[in-house]
Amino acid sequence: MTGSTSPPPELEPWLTETFGSVQAVREQTVIKVRNPVTLEETLFAPLRARRPVDGAPAGHDLAAEIAATEDDPFCHPETGTPAEATGRVRGRRVITGANAALADAHHAVIVFDAHDPLDFDVELVADLLQTGRAWAERARESDPAAVNYLLIWNCLWRAGGSIIHGHAQALLGSGPHYARIERLHRDVAAYQSAHGGDLIEEIVAVHRSLGLTIDVADGVTVVANLTPVKERELLVVGLAGMDETDERFAAGLGRTLVAYRDRIGVRSFNMALWRPPLAQADGWTLVPPIARIVDRGDPFQRPSDIGAMELYATPIVGSDPYELIDALR
Numbered sequence: 060m061t062g063s064t065s066p067p068p069e070l071e072p073w074l075t076e077t078f079g080s081v082q083a084v085r086e087q088t089v090i091k092v093r094n095p096v097t098l099e100e101t102l103f104a105p106l107r108a109r110r111p112v113d114g115a116p117a118g119h120d121l122a123a124e125i126a127a128t129e130d131d132p133f134c135h136p137e138t139g140t141p142a143e144a145t146g147r148v149r150g151r152r153v154i155t156g157a158n159a160a161l162a163d164a165h166h167a168v169i170v171f172d173a174h175d176p177l178d179f180d181v182e183l184v185a186d187l188l189q190t191g192r193a194w195a196e197r198a199r200e201s202d203p204a205a206v207n208y209l210l211i212w213n214c215l216w217r218a219g220g221s222i223i224h225g226h227a228q229a230l231l232g233s234g235p236h237y238a239r240i241e242r243l244h245r246d247v248a249a250y251q252s253a254h255g256g257d258l259i260e261e262i263v264a265v266h267r268s269l270g271l272t273i274d275v276a277d278g279v280t281v282v283a284n285l286t287p288v289k290e291r292e293l294l295v296v297g298l299a300g301m302d303e304t305d306e307r308f309a310a311g312l313g314r315t316l317v318a319y320r321d322r323i324g325v326r327s328f329n330m331a332l333w334r335p336p337l338a339q340a341d342g343w344t345l346v347p348p349i350a351r352i353v354d355r356g357d358p359f360q361r362p363s364d365i366g367a368m369e370l371y372a373t374p375i376v377g378s379d380p381y382e383l384i385d386a387l388r
């Protein structure tokens with residue numbers, strides 16, 4: 060859709076400086092993309108990314124801020140975090156602890172050995188996937204109804220992380236899966252019964268036909284999402300029936316996160332692993348492991364990147380999925 064504005068002459072110098080030209084503000088194109096099955100939808104409004112911000116930060120040094128918090132409780136997790144009732148799970152470079160403030164019956168922090176949350180590599184991501192899953196399987200032994208496993212990573216404060224030290228979180232709940240994953244499960248089932256098709260496979264195929272995918276590992280596809288929840292959202296999609304600890308998926312996710320940090324320059328991000336329940340997973344056979352990753356922007360930016368549109372309406376995004384996928388190639 061297009062919209063137009065009528066700037067007063069007094070504003071023109073400022074508009075030119077901020078947005079490149081007055082014409083760019085006079086006539087604007089906003090693109091709305093909706094997935095008709097899932098109703099995921101995004102408004103692409105490129106000028107939004109160029110808006111000036113009051114109180115814009117200057118002179119912040121992220122590395123120094125991270126280093127200043129060294130010697131926190133997560134630097135010595137065995138005394139700095141509570142243990143789970145079933146005991147800690149140790150990976151090669153990560154260790155679990157109980158989250159002191161539980162969000163579900165089973166809720167762990169997975170603390171990285173390295174303090175700096177950006178000090179990760181492909182091997183650490185594989186270690187994280189394996190340790191998280193081992194934690195979930197152990198928790199399930201004592202509570203067989205708890206099958207809904209979720210792995211999340213909030214990197215830095217901008218993404219909701221309250222502790223800077225590198226860590227992810229694992230949750231395990233019973234009953235229906237976490238709401239957004241249950242929603243996908245329903246959409247996949249409804250699509251199959253209405254059209255006889257595989258919804259996830261078709262979403263990937265649509266992106267592939269538009270040049271918005273990369274085959275990052277055998278059977279693992281990176282998708283620059285056409286209906287992103289916020290800036291630069293990527294999906295890492297495995298094959299139905301593939302385990303997230305499968306080395307192909309782990310390597311695909313690890314490479315994607317490393318490229319997100321190094322080539323795109325992302326510093327603060329959210330990652331969530333969507334996968335079917337660990338057992339009793341009737342009707343989930345078409346749901347592959349999917350990691351969703353979103354950029355939360357400059358850690359020193361004062362306004363939040365999300366507002367009422369993102370919470371209650373349709374997210375507004377300034378970044379271009381085509382530029383994103385090209386930068387990752």
Ligand SMILES: [Zn+2]
Pocket residue numbers: 128129130131132133134173174224225
């Ligand atoms: Zn630390």
